Amino acid sequence: MGSIIDHVKKYRFLLNELVKKGIKLRYRRSYLGVLWTLLEPLLTMIVLTIIFGPLLGYSDDKLFPVYVLSGRLLYNFFSLATKESTRSIRVNAAMIKKVYVPKYLYPLSYVLYNYVIFLISLIVLAVVSLILGLFPTVKLLLIFIPLINVFLLSLGVSLILSTIGVFFRDMEYLWNVALTLIMYTCAIFYKTDRFSDTSWIIWIFKLNPLYGCIDNFRAAIGLADTFYTHCFNWNFALYCFVFGILTIVIGGLLFRKCQDRFILHI
Amino acid sequence: MEKEVIRLENVGMKFNLSSEKLDNLKEFFIKFVKRDIHYDEFWALRDISFSLNKGDRLGILGLNGAGKSTLLKVIAGVYKPTEGTVKREGVIAPLIELGAGFDMQYTGAENIYLYGSVLGYSKEFIRERYDEIVEFSGLRKFIDVPLKNYSSGMKARLGFAIATVIEPDILILDEVLSVGDAKFRKKSEEKVLSMFDKGVTVLFVSHTLDQVKRICNKAIILEHGRIIASGNVDEVSKIYMEKTK
Structure with a gap:
């Protein structure tokens, strides 16, 4: 136990620096800088609302932009974190070959810095919600549950993908395709009540842990049209949590087993 | 009896040199089905055992590809x-591959913190020594x-300044005494020599026998990943001269 604390103490500063680097460099050299964390989701929200609002018949729903934005923010975090983690070992090959640093710090720092950017961008969601007249209720306190779950899920998946990514570079491209599929099964710009409760499609939402997080998140910020239960779904919360922990355990074991061989493959 | 600071026992390092590099799934799969995957094993190091006491200065001699750098990286913990x-x-x-961990988009100041953290320094330590690092470089x-606008000499100087700001117990040198221009080289040699006075343990790789003789008191010769001679620097360098004649 003492060695774990020593370890954390020793590498906390490095992790800090790596996270800071990710945040600092993402928007460096763009004129608007960090403002893009807020602007980008806002603009995407407008595009998605303009296209899918009328197309799918949600024009009358004045909270549809909030619905779209909340889904997209969570999905975007998951997508960026896992995508960048898949490449994390390869991108840092020069460093890994030259100095000893615990290798899990690379995917971990990628997930963390994307998480920080994601948390900052929640400001947009707050502002848009208030402007459109969606005010927080006491349910908002539950928001930390999906926020933790989506982090666990992203970290676990990232650990798995970063390991596979070392040995099979194809994973980067395969995962991009998979992410497109995941995006369409997360009900970001359409609502799940389009499908009847008995339809098999419902099972896609029930089993998709990322959708579970998004649904919990929407319920917590007070959107009424979440999954057909129309309230915070504790089954989803528990399922996502267990799923997330499971991916972390699997990813962690896999990563630990393979990490000494990374250096021979990059 | 001086304290023992480094001990290697029967260290071996094996690399798989795949005849063709397989890095995509399709190829791997085809070859896997055809049972065509074979790795050429290559032992870069084999049966390496030695120990060093505090204050020992070991010169590592050997031709190119003898495993010298691999040995340093094993000792530094980069390779397991x-x-x-x-x-x-x-x-x-x-002091091998100075500046690993530098980010080219980062400024020099930011890189001091980044590289310092990579080398395991604490934040407070870097903050205290920041001026010293900048001054020395x-x-x-x-x-x-931004570092991408630095010349390679400037990068090396910054790397050296950051890496030598601590007072190490073990110093690993891979022919880095030739960093930067003549003026900086003199400065860096002085810095390294001042560390010697403090009783640091040194591992030094060089092709220049004179340099090894001047710096080290012990030496080993590596050939094809094995130690073929070890002991006092004078004896070993005689053997080395015989071999390279």
């Missing part, structure tokens, strides 16, 4: 040996410029 054990005590300053004027 395939077999055997490496024990080391104290703070290691690996002689790059005060350029410290807020």
